Amino acid sequence: MSESIVPESELEEVELYHAKSWWTEKVFTQDAKLIAVQYGLTAFAIGFVALVLSWFMRIQIAFPELSIISEGTYYQFITMHGMIMVVYLLTALFLGAFGNYLIPLMVGARDMVFPYLNMVSYWTYLVAVLVLFVSFFTPGGPTGAGWTLYPPQAILGGTPGQESGIILMLVSLCIFIVGFTMGGLNYVITILQARTRGMTLMRMPLTVWGIFTATVLALFAFPALFVSAVMMLFDKLLMTSFFMPALVEFGENLTYGGGSPILFQHLFWFFGHPEVYIVALPAFGIVSDLISVHARKNIFGFRMMVWAIVGIGALSFIVWAHHMYVSGMNPYFGFFFATTTLIIAVPTALKVYNWVLTLWKGNIHLTIPMLFCLAFIVTFLNGGLTGLFLGNVVVDVPLSDTYFVVAHFHMVMGIAPVLVILGAIYHWFPLITGRMLHDGMGRFHFWVTFIGSYLIYFPMHYLGFIGVPRRYYEMGQTEALYTSSAADLNVFITLAALAVGFAQLVFVFNVFWSAKKGIVAEKNPWKAASLEWQTPDQPPVHGNFGKELPVIYRWAYDYSVPGAEDDFIPQDVPNEKVKLAKGHSQLGVEST
Amino acid sequence: MSIFSTLSQKPWMADQALVDNEHMGKSMTLSLRKATLFLLLIVIAILFTLFSVAYIGRMAYGDWRTLPEPLLLWWNTAIMVFSSFSFYRANVNADHNNIKKTRIYLLVSGALTISFIVGQLFVWRELISFGYFVSTNPSYGFFYLLTALHILHLLGGLIAWLVVTLKSFTLKNDPVNFALKVNLCAIYWHFLLIVWAFLFVMLLLT
Known part of the structure; x- marks a missing residue:
């Protein structure tokens, strides 16, 4: 990668999109901020469905004598609750909603680099959600295979929703992955290539680092889910035996034979474990920024926080089989995955220490x-x-x-x-x-x-x-x-x-x-230093930053800097324009 | 500047700030579109790799049968090579602002690609005529699955090809942008040729 040798003219590559009608401004919008809100509302709507499902399950477990739902419905609700919460709510919220809203604002871009693709990404996500939701109303209802959709039972008779629910689930996941890939390409390239002047990678807030790394993980991990979903669709619809072993069902030999359910588990968890960090890394980033702002203190160990995010992201690809201990495996294999699992706790613990040390002697609000x-x-x-x-x-x-x-x-x-x-x-x-x-x-x-x-x-x-x-x-x-x-x-x-x-x-x-x-x-009510709060308008209007893009002079964590009158210095304020506190002739440059 | 030196920067230090203030906001000298394409190619490569891993994993089981190798596959491979070469020529001509020749090579590339897809469908027909259905054996299932996936990626590329080819008929100015688009298509086609070559070798060896 090369830094600071880029010709200036290349920065003006992206033309700002302008809506021509109410529909293209409010509904089929290409403005990342509105797309973020669309993502957020859709994710919360389907997430609320999953929440209600959990209430039914809890009532059933506590008061089984009421038989509020049947056995089959219970499994269907478990499955839908899990899949919706993990993929359609958390992933979509962190990357689709927070990613879209915060990336351009935090890196100093006017929008995502490909606004049209961004719009298509949201509508594809909506189609995925609708396809999944429709399964509640199809014959047999949604799938009750458990959120991990393990074969062979996922597509066999006796499992609720094996008529059409499982097909709709797998198709919905494929659509989701296609939609996410469009968005993910946008997030990564916007962060790498469309930052404003002075915004080096290490001056980006940890929120952006978290979303960036999680997006890369998702781009690399979701194909594994895609592969397993497509192969299972083949098994279900075309009677192939990729995952399906020889089976006898209700006394009859099925046409399946020789397939490997464990192969599915490996593919699923090769996606499934990074998925944990696809959800966790943006949360790590966001919480770091929030703690810093509300404790009026720079984040402790900023570089280590970045390294930990990147390290956790890399390690998350070599721990997947710890979800499969009970499936049976070679003891050396289990030993390897147990070791990597314990190793990944190191950078994770480091982050927890740093959050606590950021709070230490902070001006906690x-x-x-x-x-x-x-x-x-x-x-x-x-x-x-x-x-x-x-x-x-x-x-x-x-x-x-x-x-x-x-x-x-x-x-x-x-x-x-x-x-x-x-x-x-x-x-x-x-x-x-x-x-x-x-x-x-x-x-x-x-x-x-x-x-x-x-x-x-x-x-x-x-x-x-x-x-x-x-x-x-x-x-x-x-x-x-x-x-x-x-x-x-x-x-x-x-x-x-x-x-x-x-x-x-x-x-x-x-x-x-x-x-x-x-x-x-009021403007910038939390007195935050990061760039999203420094827009001329609040809420920021289309194009984010008025006529000229801001120029960045510092990292996102200049809080309680000795010598400064205010307890924060925004990223776009140069040293010469910082108001000095009484009795100070110079801004003290502190290091952690 | 390497990723390691980037990650070791101390952005809160005054001397580092002087360096950072000069930064122009990009991490790579690549254009936006090319950077995005490369990232997309990485994702597609991972997709095919995972399918290949599943393929090899499934091979280990006793019911696996060796794939037949219809001769037509060799012809299709040759067509794909020529299609990719034609895109290379289109790219060279677009760089030299020779729109007319670019257009001809684009049309040839498209025609060859469509021929490849039709050829693959003929291979399917041949296999079916021998009684090798998708569910007959996992090796046949994988063959249909992987070739279908490759065709789907080509069809996606043909949409971009159509846009660029139509543009070549109406082009007035902006040759740089046009050349970039031809270049991106050419890269995509070369990549899909490599993917096909990889799949073909894997199918031949197993």
């Missing part, structure tokens, strides 16, 4: 975004530590099919990233809408979500330890398997889950109410 960040740190730490348990083969094998695993992955890649998303929305809502979210409702939302989440998932670890199996529709009356204390705990967890669900309704109301009637936000 307990704003709602900061509360969510603090909640994230402890939740991620919790979920991460149980990940270390499960990374070891001998611990994983007995725990794998219990609620311990449900608790682990919900803590680490369910609640933790969602806490960041919520904190990020409270943080950037004034930029997006020009108004503040209601503080009282926000604090109610935070405390119920945070404490409620712990009340849901902490007891689940205990359920796992005593061997309560996951995936069961009904536990039955066997006292040895399912004690009365476990049954009572499940009732408690369900009540907590419903309370947390209710808090999300308050949040949704807050978003729509505040967008219309919230207090008008």
Whole structure:
């Protein structure tokens, strides 16, 4: 890569898109900011469906005597809840919504480099969501194969939704991947090639680093899901035997034979584990920026934070088989994956230390975004530590099919990233809408979500330890398997889950109410140094930066710089224009 | 500047700031379109690699049968080579601003590509006539799957080819942009030739 030898004329390569009608301005828009909002609303809409599914599941588990849903429906809801939350909500939100909104603004570009492709990316995503959603209304309903869609059972009779649900799921995933690839190319090239003057890679905020690395991971990992989805579609529709072994179903020999279900598992998890970091890395980046802004302190160990993001991204491709210990494997193979799994904890732990050290002696403002960040740190730490348990083969094998695993992955890649998303929305809502979210409702939302989440998932670890199996529709009356204390705990967890669900309704109301009637936000209300807050207009208008693109003079973390009057210096302010504090004749240049 | 020296920069230091202030905002000297194409090619290469890994993984099981090798595949391969070569000539002529010759080579490339696709469909017909259906054996399944995927990528390329070829008829000025588009198409075709060569060798060897 070459830096600082680029001819100036090459920077003016992108022409700004101008809408010619209401439809092309508001609906089929090519403005990344509006596309981000479209991504966000669509992801939240389908995510809300997944949330409601979880309420039904929880009520069923706590009160099986009500039989609120049937066995088949329970599996369908599990499957759809998992897949929607992981792919259609979290991935789309972090990369499609936050990526689109923040990348151009944070790197100083007027828009994504290919706005038309960006628009097509969103509409392709919407089609993928609709195809998936339609499966609720087709004969047999959505697939109940579990979110991992393991063959052979995923496409066999007896599995709910094997008529059409599984086909729609696989087709929807393929469409999603095609749509994401269009967006992903845009994000990466915009970051590499369309930054404003002075914006070196190492001056980019960690949010952009997180989104950038996650996008690269997604571009490299999603093809594995595509391959497995296409091959399974062939098995289902054209009766090939890529994954399907010889089978007898209801006393009849099926035409399948010789296929390898384990091959599917390898392909799926080669996508599946990087997917964890596709969700986590943007969250790491965002939380770093939020902590720095709301603690009025530069991020501790900035370079290490970048290295950790890149290192975790690289390592995430060589840990996938730790999801397959129970499938059986050569012990050396298991040893290798257990080792890599433990190694990946090193850069991850480093990030946690750096967040805590950023808070150390910081001027901590307990704003709602900061509360969510603090909640994230402890939740991620919790979920991460149980990940270390499960990374070891001998611990994983007995725990794998219990609620311990449900608790682990919900803590680490369910609640933790969602806490960041919520904190990020409270943080950037004034930029997006020009108004503040209601503080009282926000604090109610935070405390119920945070404490409620712990009340849901902490007891689940205990359920796992005593061997309560996951995936069961009904536990039955066997006292040895399912004690009365476990049954009572499940009732408690369900009540907590419903309370947390209710808090999300308050949040949704807050978003729509505040967008219309919230207090008008002052310019740069959090006094942030990064570029997205330095636009001439708030919310930023089309083209982002007025007539001239900004020039960058510093990194994104100049907070509480000695000698400066304000406790932050925006990235586009040169040293000569920084107001000095009384008694200071010079700006102190601090290093960490 | 290497990625390692970039990652070792200390952006908060005053002396580093003086260097960074001169930075023009790009990490590579490539044009936007070319950089995007290269990234896309990497993604496509990963896709085909993963299919190949699945292919080799599935081969290990006992029911695998060796693929037949219709002679037509050799002819199709030759057509694909000529198509790619024709794109190379189109690229050279576009660089020299010789629009007329560029157009001729573009048309030849397109015709050869369509011939390749039709040729592949004939191979399918031949296999089916022998009773080698997609579900007969995983090796046949993979053959249909991989060739179909390759054809799909060519069809995507043909959309870009159509746009560029039509442009060659109406071109008034902006030859630089036109030459770039021809260049991008040529790179894509060379890449798909390499992919086909890789698949063909893999199919021949197994």
